[in-house]
Amino acid sequence: MQFFSFDFFIFFLVVFSLNWFLKKWPLFWRLFLLFASYLFYSFWSLNFVFVLIAITVFNFVSGEIVWRMDKKWILWIIVAIDISILGIYKYYDFFRVSAENFLAFFGIHANFLFLTIIFPIGLSFYILRAISYNIDIFRREIRPSYSFLDFALYIAFFPQLFSGPISRPKDFLEQLENGDAKNISEFHGHCAQILSGLFKKLVVSSYLSIEIVDKVFAVPQNYNSFMAITAVYAYAIVIYCDFSGYSDMATGIAGLLGFKSPLNFDHPYRAQNIQDFWRRWHISLSTWFRDYLYIPLGGMKVPNWRLYLNIMIVMLVSGLWHGASSTFLFWGFLHGIGSIIYRARQIRNKAKIKIELVNRKILAKSQKFFSKFWSWFATFNFICFAWIFFRAESIGIGFDLISKILEFDFSGIIDFKWLYIIFICLFFFFIGEDVRKKFLSLQENIPFFWQIIVGAILFILIIMLAPDVVPPFIYFGF
Amino acid sequence: MSFLHLFILVFKMKNSENKNKIGPIKAFILLIAVFGIVSFACAKKLVYWEEASPKNYFSNISINYLKWAKSKISGKSSNLEKIPDTAEIEKEYQMQINQIIDPLERKGFAEEKIKPPYKALIIGDSFIVGSFGSEMEREFLRYKDFEVVRFAKSSTGLSRPDYFDWNAQIKDLIEKNKPNVAIIMFGANDGQNIPMPDGKGFLYGTEQWDQEYGKRVYKFLKILKDNNIFVVWVGNPIAKEDSYSEKMSRLNKIFEKESLKFLNCKYISTWEMLADANGSYSDYLPDKNNQQRLVRASDGIHVSAIGGKMIAQKVIFELSQFFEMDLK
Numbered sequence: 001m002q003f004f005s006f007d008f009f010i011f012f013l014v015v016f017s018l019n020w021f022l023k024k025w026p027l028f029w030r031l032f033l034l035f036a037s038y039l040f041y042s043f044w045s046l047n048f049v050f051v052l053i054a055i056t057v058f059n060f061v062s063g064e065i066v067w068r069m070d071k072k073w074i075l076w077i078i079v080a081i082d083i084s085i086l087g088i089y090k091y092y093d094f095f096r097v098s099a100e101n102f103l104a105f106f107g108i109h110a111n112f113l114f115l116t117i118i119f120p121i122g123l124s125f126y127i128l129r130a131i132s133y134n135i136d137i138f139r140r141e142i143r144p145s146y147s148f149l150d151f152a153l154y155i156a157f158f159p160q161l162f163s164g165p166i167s168r169p170k171d172f173l174e175q176l177e178n179g180d181a182k183n184i185s186e187f188h189g190h191c192a193q194i195l196s197g198l199f200k201k202l203v204v205s206s207y208l209s210i211e212i213v214d215k216v217f218a219v220p221q222n223y224n225s226f227m228a229i230t231a232v233y234a235y236a237i238v239i240y241c242d243f244s245g246y247s248d249m250a251t252g253i254a255g256l257l258g259f260k261s262p263l264n265f266d267h268p269y270r271a272q273n274i275q276d277f278w279r280r281w282h283i284s285l286s287t288w289f290r291d292y293l294y295i296p297l298g299g300m301k302v303p304n305w306r307l308y309l310n311i312m313i314v315m316l317v318s319g320l321w322h323g324a325s326s327t328f329l330f331w332g333f334l335h336g337i338g339s340i341i342y343r344a345r346q347i348r349n350k351a352k353i354k355i356e357l358v359n360r361k362i363l364a365k366s367q368k369f370f371s372k373f374w375s376w377f378a379t380f381n382f383i384c385f386a387w388i389f390f391r392a393e394s395i396g397i398g399f400d401l402i403s404k405i406l407e408f409d410f411s412g413i414i415d416f417k418w419l420y421i422i423f424i425c426l427f428f429f430f431i432g433e434d435v436r437k438k439f440l441s442l443q444e445n446i447p448f449f450w451q452i453i454v455g456a457i458l459f460i461l462i463i464m465l466a467p468d469v470v471p472p473f474i475y476f477g478f
Numbered sequence: 479m480s481f482l483h484l485f486i487l488v489f490k491m492k493n494s495e496n497k498n499k500i501g502p503i504k505a506f507i508l509l510i511a512v513f514g515i516v517s518f519a520c521a522k523k524l525v526y527w528e529e530a531s532p533k534n535y536f537s538n539i540s541i542n543y544l545k546w547a548k549s550k551i552s553g554k555s556s557n558l559e560k561i562p563d564t565a566e567i568e569k570e571y572q573m574q575i576n577q578i579i580d581p582l583e584r585k586g587f588a589e590e591k592i593k594p595p596y597k598a599l600i601i602g603d604s605f606i607v608g609s610f611g612s613e614m615e616r617e618f619l620r621y622k623d624f625e626v627v628r629f630a631k632s633s634t635g636l637s638r639p640d641y642f643d644w645n646a647q648i649k650d651l652i653e654k655n656k657p658n659v660a661i662i663m664f665g666a667n668d669g670q671n672i673p674m675p676d677g678k679g680f681l682y683g684t685e686q687w688d689q690e691y692g693k694r695v696y697k698f699l700k701i702l703k704d705n706n707i708f709v710v711w712v713g714n715p716i717a718k719e720d721s722y723s724e725k726m727s728r729l730n731k732i733f734e735k736e737s738l739k740f741l742n743c744k745y746i747s748t749w750e751m752l753a754d755a756n757g758s759y760s761d762y763l764p765d766k767n768n769q770q771r772l773v774r775a776s777d778g779i780h781v782s783a784i785g786g787k788m789i790a791q792k793v794i795f796e797l798s799q800f801f802e803m804d805l806k
Contacts (some may be wrong), residue, residue: 006524007536007546009513016509019503043534093772100769114770116761187500205707215628220610221619222626255507393612393783452508456515463520469530469632 001043003249004202005342005468011040012253015158019257023179030149030176037158039358041122048120051237054087056152063084063144063151075138079131086127089119094324095203112126122162124321126155130290131416133169135292150176159254163246163475165264165284171244172259180259188451189442190255195458197248199235199472200241204425208234209242209471214417220401224411230418237425240268242474243282262287269383269429272375274338277383289314293307299435306349311343312336327389327398334386521548526641530633530667533738544644568702571693578738587741591802592658594623599655599707601648602663604631609775610712614661622804627655635668636694645698652705657674659801660702661793665713665733669725689734697737699743707799709743710793715752715785716759718778721768728744744796748789752781 001008010050015036022029030202045103062078096112103110133154136142147153154172182189216223216231223231247264254261271277297310312333319332392398428435443451500508517524521671555711562655598618607630618626629651633643634642644664651657672680673692680687704711711733719787730749737745752773754760759778762770781789797803 001534001536005531005537005540006517006528007531007534007540008675010543011536013506013509013513017502017506020506043532043536097769097771102769104769109767109769111769114762118776139649183501184505185499185500187505217617219615219628279703439545440701446507447684448504452511452515455508455512455520455536459512459516460519463516464524468523468526470527 001040002162002470002472003246003253004198005141010152011036016108016347021185023182023258027149029179030147030153032158034153036158037153037161043157043163045118047118048122051089052126052156053152055082055127055130056155058082059133059155060129060145060148060151063137066101066134067144068369070138070317070475071351072138075134075420078134082127082131087300088115088121089117089123091320091324092117098326112128122468125164125166126161128166128285128402131294132166132288134403136169141175145169145173154163156257157254159250159257160261163250163473164282164418165247165250165262166288167262167284171262175259179258184258186255186257188440190252191455192440193248193252193255193444195462196432196436197252197454198243198462200248202462202470205241205245205466206388206470207465208238208421210469213238213391217397217401218393220397220404224414225407225409226414227361228401229413230422232384232388232401232405233422234418236269236380237422238389239387239390239427239474240265240429246473248476267429267433269426270376271379271383272372273379274335274342274382278339285318289318293317295301304344307343308340310470311339327392330395330398331386331390334389338382339384341452346457347414391460480759488794495778517544518547518551521545521730522679523552524733566685567693567697569575571696574696574739578743584741588799592800594802595625596623596659596801597625597627597655597657599651599657599660600626600628600630601644601651601660602622602712603632603666603692605666605712605714605780606633607632609781609783610663610789611786613783613786614688614790614793617787618621618666618796620805621794623744623802627651627657635664635666636691637668638719640673640788648698648701652701657707659708659710661710661712662698663714665714665726666667668729669722682796688728692732692736695732696739699736701741703740703742709737710796711737711743711745711748712748712789712793714759715746715748715781716760718761718774722779744800745797746792748792751792752785753789 003009009434016032016038018032020028022032038049041052058465059078059082062081066075066078092115096114097110100110112251133142134149137144145154150173153168153176154169156165157172159204160167212227212231213235216227217235220228220231229277246266247261251261252265264282266280266283268277268281271280290406294310294314297313298306299310300307302310303459314335315332317332319328319335321332322331392401443454446454503775521544525548528541528544531537532592543731551757555592561654578612578789600606600614600618603662605611606614606628610626611630613642615626616737618624620697629647634644636644639645649779659795664718671682672687674680680690697780699709699711713730713733727749734745734747750757752763754763761772761778763773763776765771772782773788775782794803
């Protein structure tokens, strides 16, 4: 069941009305939300629900143990078990095949134990929620949840189940305890968010995916350099619209049920440098890695070489988290290199900081603009370059695409329509927020009847503009 | 309460003092009104989406409701009138109903290879959109004198020309690209009732359905034959779900039967290739080193990149009997 299917609309209407009706009875309200979440998950597979329940029970009990025993090694074991569950489901086959292929390279034909495993959708997301619960308890940032029901809902809450945002236990559990609100705050804001998510996914991401990205990335050698380069920029838009579209919908849906979600995207393509990009892209994941991996590795309080190593480790883990494939690992490696270079320049420039401060005052406005533009341009292009390996089926195909671009072959079809679309999308990345605010103030100030009409017209336009077949969310595969 | 009363009530509702907050009842009315309007206005597209996506309890309710909304809005679908009639080939089809090309004649055809340059057209449904299509395209580009064009549309086939008319599309593709070889794969979405312009249609599973579908395959192949295009028709592989597998097996028989009527057509079965040693469905199959590799997609219908490559290589092998296949 996808967020953009009509059966989800029906499901949501039922859940929405019962959610607000049952709020008077906290126990029934929680039970209902949990039941709705499990039901939602069971539409994919009933077996997945059992995995989800097993992980929930294990982590609920382990949270209590971590609190009472207060031993680091216990936490290590629990985190190791959680990661192993993810590892077996997600990475076993990748490592088996990689090991077999590696040995075959030396003429050894090994046959490692082979398991038929179906990856439970969303596991990568809810296992991170479970791990953060245990670590936060160990750090004494939260107490173990007194209610199994609350904890189970934290792990399984259906708007955030498949692809986040990865909410933190403290934020979510507090909302459950204070879940007695009688009115829906920012109702129009949430509706606008859902509509914007639908537009990003159904129209922009699906259209560009089907019409250009999928074709060129599948067989780059069959297209000219213009199409290859256009596909790279188009994919940058596709991945953003796909995932932030999902996050918008998830946040809006949770909001309509009275829950606040953490911010997941903050105009990532406005980033001025690679570090800035990671502060704006998939924020709930990058802050997770910052708090539970980067800081425990030593954070910034380590010698420079360790700092660079830590950055690389975090980026490689982030790459591998996205999928069991060498392409994601390579994408993480590229971001690692980019971040290290940026960090090294920052450290070197610290010495010159005084001179720079003086320079900043002297710099003319136009120079400042060009300097800012250059930082944005270089960062954006680096990110787009790295996306090539995120999307390509193999590293080899990624390099095929790059070599196609470098051939400067402009024979055959050159359709400028794609460039216009890309420019319009980029333009919207900069002004989209203002458009949304204007729309909101308009929607909040018109009579109720017209609110319905405006909402319906926008919804109809989105559906009419969407292609006949909408591809599934990219992040559902991670 | 009549619709008119509800309309007046909704119109009279004013915004609350606090514009950021809204009561659940008012929110519910707004949501249900929006969904109501949208479901009527976009019923046709929403029905397609629902029918193409995996089913659950709510999708059955949705499909029935949307079909009802669709009938209220548009009555009889106007697209049904656009369905190409197979009556024009009725006589020719009946004459050749059990006719097959003599194997000796087929052998003779293969003796003289078709001369380069070649232009291949890969067409079909989601199999061609996905891994098999891209692996096939990639495989062709490894050979000298081959140009490739891939055109595919998910959720389409020969059952529902009211949704997507492949007969019209193939004529257009031939005119634009002038191919001399075509790789075709259909069927994944075709195990369903066939609507007809008179509104009666054919019920899936009946003999009449088989014959109507056969006619459509025949007509499609005839267009290709008339344009001197050599065709490789790729059959559907075994699927995870038994009922779906049965559908595919039934369709494969029709594809094979119709292919045998044309000298310029070669049917390739993928059924055995993607089944395990017991002839059952398997996500993994052993490769040449007896190492288990994932050959199927998670939906139990489509193929993985490795599975796609296996089929593509078989197609190339078959083509090498009719074409001069030299690696670049």
